[in-house]
Structure formats: structure tokens, C-alpha cells
Amino acid sequence: xxxxxxxxxxxxxxxxxxxxxxxxxxxxxxxxxxxxxxxxxxxxxxxxxxxxxxxxxxxxxxxxxxxxxxxxxxxxxxxxxxxxxxxxxxxxxxxxxxxxxxxxxxxxxxxxxxxxxxxxxxxxxxxxxxxxxxxxxxxxxxxxxxxxxxxxxxxxxxxxxxxxxxxxxxxxxxxxxxxxxxxxxxxxxxxxxxxxxxxxxxxxxxxxxxxxxxxxxxxxxxxxxxxxxxxxxxxxxxxxxxxxxxxxxxxxxxxxxxxxxxxxxxxxxxxxxxxxxxxxxxxxxxxxxxxxxxxx
Amino acid sequence: xxxxxxxxxxxxxxxxxxxxxxxxxxxxxxxxxxxxxxxxxxxxxxxxxxxxxxxxxxxxxxxxxxxxxxxxxxxxxxxxxxxxxxxxxxxxxxxxxxxxxxxxxxxxxxxxxxxxxxxxxxxxxxxxxxxxxxxxxxxxxxxxxxxxxxxxxxxxxxxxxxxxxxxxxxxxxxxxxxxxxxxxxxxxxxxxxxxxxxxxxxxxxxxxxxxxxxxxxxxxxxxxxxxxxxx
Amino acid sequence: xxxxxxxxxxxxxxxxxxxxxxxxxxxxxxxxxxxxxxxxxxxxxxxxxxxxxxxxxxxxxxxxxxxxxxxxxxxxxxxxxxxxxxxxxxxxxxxxxxxxxxxxxxxxxxxxxxxxxxxxxxxxxxxxxxxxxxxxxxxxxxxxxxxxxxxxxxxxxxxxxxxxxxxxxxxxxxxxxxxxxxxxxxxxxxxxxxxxxxxxxxxxxxxxxxxxxxxxxxxxxxxxxxxxxxxxxxxxxxxxxxxxxxxxxxxxxxxxxxxxxxxxxxxxxxxxxxxxxxxxxxxxxxxxxxx
Numbered sequence: 148x149x150x151x152x153x154x155x156x157x158x159x160x161x162x163x164x165x166x167x168x169x170x171x172x173x174x175x176x177x178x179x180x181x182x183x184x185x186x187x188x189x190x191x192x193x194x195x196x197x198x199x200x201x202x203x204x205x206x207x208x209x210x211x212x213x214x215x216x217x218x219x220x221x222x223x224x225x226x227x228x229x230x231x232x233x234x235x236x237x238x239x240x241x242x243x244x245x246x247x248x249x250x251x252x253x254x255x256x257x258x259x260x261x262x263x264x265x266x267x268x269x270x271x272x273x274x275x276x277x278x279x280x281x282x283x284x285x286x287x288x289x290x291x292x293x294x295x296x297x298x299x300x301x302x303x304x305x306x307x308x309x310x311x312x313x314x315x316x317x318x319x320x321x322x323x324x325x326x327x328x329x330x331x332x333x334x335x336x337x338x339x340x341x342x343x344x345x346x347x348x349x350x351x352x353x354x355x356x357x358x359x360x361x362x363x364x365x366x367x368x369x370x371x372x373x374x375x376x377x378x379x380x381x382x383x384x385x386x387x388x389x390x391x392x393x394x395x396x397x398x399x400x401x402x403x404x405x406x407x408x409x410x411x412x413x414x415x416x417x418x419x420x421x422x423x424x425x426x427x428x429x430x431x432x433x434x435x436x437x438x439x440x441x442x443x
Numbered sequence: 444x445x446x447x448x449x450x451x452x453x454x455x456x457x458x459x460x461x462x463x464x465x466x467x468x469x470x471x472x473x474x475x476x477x478x479x480x481x482x483x484x485x486x487x488x489x490x491x492x493x494x495x496x497x498x499x500x501x502x503x504x505x506x507x508x509x510x511x512x513x514x515x516x517x518x519x520x521x522x523x524x525x526x527x528x529x530x531x532x533x534x535x536x537x538x539x540x541x542x543x544x545x546x547x548x549x550x551x552x553x554x555x556x557x558x559x560x561x562x563x564x565x566x567x568x569x570x571x572x573x574x575x576x577x578x579x580x581x582x583x584x585x586x587x588x589x590x591x592x593x594x595x596x597x598x599x600x601x602x603x604x605x606x607x608x609x610x611x612x613x614x615x616x617x618x619x620x621x622x623x624x625x626x627x628x629x630x631x632x633x634x635x636x637x638x639x640x641x642x643x644x645x646x647x648x649x650x651x652x653x654x655x656x657x658x659x660x661x662x663x664x665x666x667x668x669x670x671x672x673x674x
Numbered sequence: 675x676x677x678x679x680x681x682x683x684x685x686x687x688x689x690x691x692x693x694x695x696x697x698x699x700x701x702x703x704x705x706x707x708x709x710x711x712x713x714x715x716x717x718x719x720x721x722x723x724x725x726x727x728x729x730x731x732x733x734x735x736x737x738x739x740x741x742x743x744x745x746x747x748x749x750x751x752x753x754x755x756x757x758x759x760x761x762x763x764x765x766x767x768x769x770x771x772x773x774x775x776x777x778x779x780x781x782x783x784x785x786x787x788x789x790x791x792x793x794x795x796x797x798x799x800x801x802x803x804x805x806x807x808x809x810x811x812x813x814x815x816x817x818x819x820x821x822x823x824x825x826x827x828x829x830x831x832x833x834x835x836x837x838x839x840x841x842x843x844x845x846x847x848x849x850x851x852x853x854x855x856x857x858x859x860x861x862x863x864x865x866x867x868x869x870x871x872x873x874x875x876x877x878x879x880x881x882x883x884x885x886x887x888x889x890x891x892x893x894x895x896x897x898x899x900x901x902x903x904x905x906x907x908x909x910x911x912x913x914x915x916x917x918x919x920x921x922x923x924x925x926x927x928x929x930x931x932x933x934x935x936x937x938x939x940x941x942x943x944x945x946x947x948x949x950x951x952x953x954x955x956x957x958x959x960x961x962x963x964x965x
Binding site for chain 2: 194205206225302
């Protein structure tokens with residue numbers, strides 16, 4: 148039995164090495180109301196507005212210039228989905244012919260009955276029976292991985308799970324972090340060498356689960372195994388979870404390499420100690436160093 | 444004769460400040476991790492916490508949904524131990540309802556709600572310690588929290604309370620000065636454009652002073668938490 | 675976030691983990707999360723404390739007022755509890771949404787302190803039958819991440835330790851009545867003896883085992899919990915069962931024993947920390963929410 152009580156300490160952000168601070172100087176940081184440019188040749192993107200022919204920022208963040216398009220990306224925001232994004236979401240409502248999914252965006256996302264893979268093959272037509280038994284497939288509280296099919300005019304997302312790699316999620320751990328910390332990559336499904344698998348949802352929901360064995364891969368879709376997960380796998384997953392929270396707390400971009408380096412740096416410590424402030428700082432410093440080395 | 448006590452002949456106020464001097468401001472953004480945006484601000488002895496949730500789907504009565512913009516929902520409340528005399532109810536009295544409405548109107552003008560149709564943005568402000576200028580400190584805290592949540596705004600919203608003593612304006616009143624006779628005015632302002640009605644020039648300069656301080660806080664926070672990106 | 679939704683598969687994962695004594699964040703069944711305690715955070719009060727347990731943040735302020743003692747016990751002062759579940763914690767608590775939970779929490783606090791030994795109420799008496807000290811203990815819940823009872827009880831104990839009640843001089847005035855004078859000197863004050871103040875331990879029954887300091891996800895998997903308030907000697911002052919499920923007598927006995935063990939071990943580090951903080955005095959850098 149252990150209880151870790153302490154007095155709070157004024158904490159400074161983890162200081163980055165000199166290479167990192169150079170990079171920080173190149174960044175153009177703006178706050179709401181800052182004029183970015185008065186040049187009429189630029190187009191305005193997200194996070195900006197036109198005020199008396201001057202392009203002004205409306206959020207606090209970094210200015211991104213892509214050719215003639217200027218937008219400002221805030222450091223923390225709800226998920227703004229784009230077509231093709233991989234998301235992990237939780238079912239909040241079962242409605243007629245569709246499910247409402249919570250994906251940390253400004254409106255709940257929609258998953259249509261016609262957009263899911265039903266057991267029994269892909270090409271089956273949706274019958275009236277399917278409507279009545281929607282809860283047998285997905286009920287409130289279930290987690291799914293899906294892809295964004297399209298975006299409605301008011302910003303709500305339309306999801307689909309029409310591929311064997313998407314679908315209902317089984318046993319594992321969900322970690323919720325800010326969407327801005329997930330790096331966009333070619334693939335968001337990784338089988339990490341340390342012994343667990345991870346789905347990095349673009350919406351900030353990260354799903355950790357034990358790597359499925361060969362037979363289970365064939366089932367796909369909606370089969371969830373309720374067999375107890377082995378202790379070794381559990382430890383790996385718990386350690387990964389704490390590492391993710393440590394990385395998120397120090398605003399480090401998350402992708403498979405940074406997570407792996409963090410995992411390796413945390414091995415000398417006990418799993419439950421990782422979230423202690425001083426241990427977190429040490430692990431993040433080591434992770435930074437490894438990432439810098441890999442750069443150069 | 445109350446004027447003599449509030450402002451001495453040498454031009455010093457009850458707490459030693461000059462007439463147009465603001466109280467010391469300390470602020471922090473991102474205080475709570477579970478909310479979308481949060482901020483804590485101390486103006487002298489007045490301390491306030493603001494928390495923003497959203498934008499998210501409209502909870503409760505769907506009838507409140509607006510098809511072309513977001514609904515802003517504010518609640519102002521004070522901790523029961525915030526005032527010198529214990530307050531029985533944290534919110535629900537007339538004054539809190541009035542302040543909540545004030546906040547809602549102020550932020551509806553500043554937040555670009557037309558970008559979020561059918562959603563709701565919740566702003567909750569809590570006064571932890573009250574020493575005058577409650578409304579102003581709330582507005583300043585809420586501005587920082589909304590910026591922290593990444594919700595687009597036209598400009599900062601800065602507020603300040605100003606009072607008059609014998610034709611001398613006093614900026615940023617503390618509790619003793621608010622109650623000590625003489626009138627007081629709370630003003631919320633968008634500093635760059637000077638929008639939202641202003642009645643006195645001195646209120647505007649006091650607010651601009653506040654906006655400078657808030658600007659520093661946000662820029663410092665941005666520097667501290669910029670994500671290290673690899674290109 | 676007063677409650678979270680968890681899927682069936684997640685529940686199974688959590689259940690099996692607790693059975694194997696390895697919870698989702700790597701703790702064992704009787705470990706607490708990282709806790710930070712600070713006193714003297716609000717200056718308008720006579721005593722205050724802020725406790726952060728995981729992501730749960732609780733702020734307690736104590737104000738001492740002079741009032742009339744209760745008719746049944748004329749020679750004692752008393753405590754009044756009020757728990758404010760503020761909307762800051764979750765939008766569900768907006769308006770009157772947090773009242774139900776707040777009433778439940780304050781009722782439990784009343785029960786915990788409703789005995790002769792926790793606090794010496796006689797020391798709060800000024801003149802029997804006429805004047806006594808009445809302590810308003812106001813709890814403000816700012817962020818909710820499970821285990822509210824434990825965090826609140828630790829914050830209340832820390833705030834009581836920090837409370838400074840001004841010394842009172844009673845003198846007879848001209849008409850033969852009593853006149854109360856509060857000492858002007860801010861350092862001339864009375865401290866409260868918090869040695870016997872109990873701490874609450876919440877034990878959640880998940881599957882066949884119980885866990886201490888449950889997170890919101892673990893709470894969603896449990897059917898019932900037991901709340902036990904324990905003093906530093908291991909004496910139990912209050913036991914309550916919360917939750918919709920039922921507990922069999924053996925598990926209640928087991929959980930009570932575990933609660934006594936865990937609760938007893940909380941007091942020593944807490945008192946040590948509070949005394950350490952006090953000894954730092956003016957040198958201590960006040961953090962509050964600016965950390």
C-alpha cells in the first residue's frame with residue numbers, strides 16, 4: 148500500500164536543447180487580433196478573418212503558410228475532421244438506421260447502418276431486421292475505429308467502417324489526449340515491437356490493445372474476445388498508457404517512434420512511478436535526446 | 444468627504460497605488476486538463492477561475508439549438524468563502540444571474556459563433572476570492588480560457604472597473620474603494636477596435652493597460668507549449 | 675465528467691486486471707495516485723487547503739463565526755458543512771445539477787464528524803449557552819476524476835490544521851452582560867487539534883476484489899462501494915455503502931479491514947507533510963493555481 152503525498156512545486160516546462168529553441172524562433176506565433184498581413188494577394192484559411200482588408204488571426208497559435216493560403220493552427224482545439232482521417236469513437240446513441248458517435252469534435256459524428264460491415268459478408272442488403280437488431284452489433288458505450296467518409300456542411304463527420312481493419316474494438320485501454328498532438332502519418336495502426344498494438348486516432352483518442360493472434364485476425368468486424376489478457380501484455384499496455392500521458396503532458400508530438408523511445412526510456416522505472424512529476428521529466432528528457440539523435 | 448480617504452493629497456490610494464495604476468496581475472492558462480480551455484487570474488487580491496467546455500453538441504433541450512451559430516452558455520458563481528462575510532449560496536441569486544447574462548452578451552459579441560452552427564459553448568467562471576472588480580476579473584479570466592480552448596475570437600475582451608473621486612478617475616477599484624462612496628463603472632472592451640460602448644477616456648486607457656498584460660500572458664503560454672514539430 | 679461510459683470489453687479488461695492486482699495505470703489494488711496538498715490558498719478564510727488527487731481538485735475554505743450553541747449541547751461549538759459541486763468540474767453540474775451530489779457528500783461529512791472524539795467541540799465554546807465558535811467548512815469541487823470522498827476528507831483535515839481562530843476575551847460590561855472582544859493581534863490565535871480527525875477511504879468492489887482510489891473507469895465497472903472513515907489509531911467512525919449493487923457480509927468485513935489498514939496509513943504522511951509545510955513558514959513559495 149502506498150500513498151504519494153507531497154507539496155506542490157512551481158514547475159517550469161521541460162527545457163528543450165538548443166537545437167529546439169532555434170526552431171522555436173522560426174515559428175510565427177500570433178494571438179487573436181494580431182494582423183498577419185495587409186497584402187490582398189493571400190487567401191484566408193482556418194483561424195483567420197478579414198478585418199478592413201487586413202488578414203487578422205482569430206486564435207492563438209502558429210501561422211502556417213502554404214503558397215498563398217494562410218491559416219493559424221491553435222495549440223489546443225476540438226477535432227476538425229477531414230476526409231480520410233482515422234478516428235476512434237464511442238457510441239453515444241442508437242437511432243433509426245444510424246449510430247451517433249462521440250469523437251471529441253464539435254458535433255457528434257454519424258455512422259450509418261449502411262456504412263458498416265455486417266457479419267455474413269459485405270454485399271448483403273440491409274433488411275428491416277437489421278434495423279431492429281442494431282444494438283446487437285453496436286450499443287451505447289462501445290468503442291469503434293472508423294474512417295471519415297465525408298464532412299457535413301455544419302461540420303459533423305460521416306464515418307464508415309467498410310474495411311476489415313475498422314470495426315468494434317475489444318479489450319484494451321483508451322487514452323484521450325489533444326488532437327493537435329497526433330502526427331499525421333501514412334498509417335495509424337501500429338504493432339509495436341514491445342508487444343502491444345496501438346491505434347492513433349486523429350481525433351486524439353488512442354487505443355492500446357494486446358496484439359491479436361493469427362486466428363483472431365480472420366474474424367474481423369465484430370468478434371471481440373473476452374479471454375483474460377496475459378499479465379505480461381497488461382504490463383506493456385499499462386506502461387504505454389503512462390508513457391502516452393507523460394508525452395501529452397509535455398506537449399510532445401505522438402507517433403510510433405516517439406512512443407517507442409519513451410517506452411524504452413521508461414523501462415528502468417516502475418510502471419506506476421512514470422506519472423510522478425520528476426520521473427516524467429527525466430523520461431521526457433531522454434526521449435527528446437533520442438529523437439534529436441535520430442534527426443541528425 | 445469620503446473622497447479624501449480614497450485618494451490622499453499626494454495622490455496615493457488606500458493600497459498605495461496611484462490613481463491610474465492597475466493592480467498586479469498574475470495569470471495562468473491551461474490550469475485544468477479535463478476541460479477544453481481553462482485559465483486562472485489574480486488581479487491584486489481578487490482571484491477567479493474560468494473554464495470553457497466546447498464547442499460540443501447541444502445538451503439538454505434541443506430547442507435551444509441555433510441553426511446558423513453556436514449558443515453561448517455562461518454561469519457566474521462565487522465560492523461561499525470568497526467574501527469577507529460568508530455567502531450562503533454560490534449562485535442562483537439575482538446578482539449572479541445578472542452577471543451571467545452580462546458575460547453571455549459580452550462573449551456573444553466577441554466569439555465568432557457563426558463558425559459553429561448547432562453547437563454549444565459553455566463558459567463557467569468561479570470567483571475564489573473577492574476584493575473588488577469581480578465582473579472585470581471574470582471577463583479577463585474567461586477571455587484567457589476561450590483562447591486556451593482554441594475558439595476563434597475577433598479580439599481579446601478586456602475589462603476594468605473605474606471609479607470617480609472628486610473628478611479624478613481611479614482605475615481598477617478594490618473592494619474598499621467600490622463601497623466607499625462615489626460611482627464606479629465596469630467596462631468591457633475589444634482593445635484593437637475600441638468596440639463596445641465606452642463612456643470615459645480613462646476607462647479605455649485602463650482597459651488597454653489590462654489588454655497589454657493579458658497579451659503578455661498568452662504569448663508566454665504559446666512559447667511554453669509550442670509543439671516541437673519535425674518537418 | 676461525473677461518470678464516464680465504458681464498453682463491455684473494456685470492463686472485462688479492467689476486471690481481469692484488478693483480479694491480477696495490476697490496474698490500468700500500473701497501480702496495485704491499494705495504491706493511491708499522486709497527491710498534492712497545499713494549505714493557506716485563500717486569504718479571506720480562517721483556514722484553507724487545496725488537494726489534487728490524480729486529476730481531482732478540491733478546495734476547502736473554513737470560516738469561523740461566533741454564534742449561539744445548539745440547545746442540546748450548550749457547552750460545545752459545531753461544524754457546518756457545505757459542498758459545492760461547481761460547473762467547472764463538468765457541465766452536468768450547471769445550475770442545480772450538482773446539488774444532489776453536493777448534498778450527499780455533505781451529509782456523509784456530517785456523519786463522519788458526528789462523534790465525541792474527532793474534534794474537541796468543547797474547545798470551541800466561548801461562554802456556555804450563549805456564545806460559541808461555529809466553523810463553516812465549505813468544500814469546492816473543481817475537477818472530478820473519481821474518489822471524491824477521500825480527496826475531500828484529506829482537504830478538510832488539512833484545512834482544519836491550517837485554521838487559526840482568533841483568541842477571545844470575555845469581560846463583563848456595564849449592564850452585567852458579557853462583552854466579547856476579539857484579539858487584534860493576527861498572530862494571537864487558537865489552533866485546532868486535528869490528531870483524531872478521520873480520513874475517508876472509499877473501497878470499490880470490482881469483481882471479487884476491492885480497489886482503493888478508483889478512477890472513473892474503474893468506478894463504472896463496480897457495482898457497489900464502501901466508504902469508511904478511519905482515525906489515525908485505526909478507529910472507524912462511520913461506514914456507508916453507496917451504489918446500486920449489493921455486498922455480501924464477508925466482503926464487507928474484508929473491505930472494512932482493508933479500509934482500516936489503508937486509512938490508518940494515510941494519517942502519518944499527511945501530518946508530516948502539513949507540519950513540514952508549516953515549518954517552512956514565509957519561505958514557502960505559494961503555488962495555488964499558478965503552478
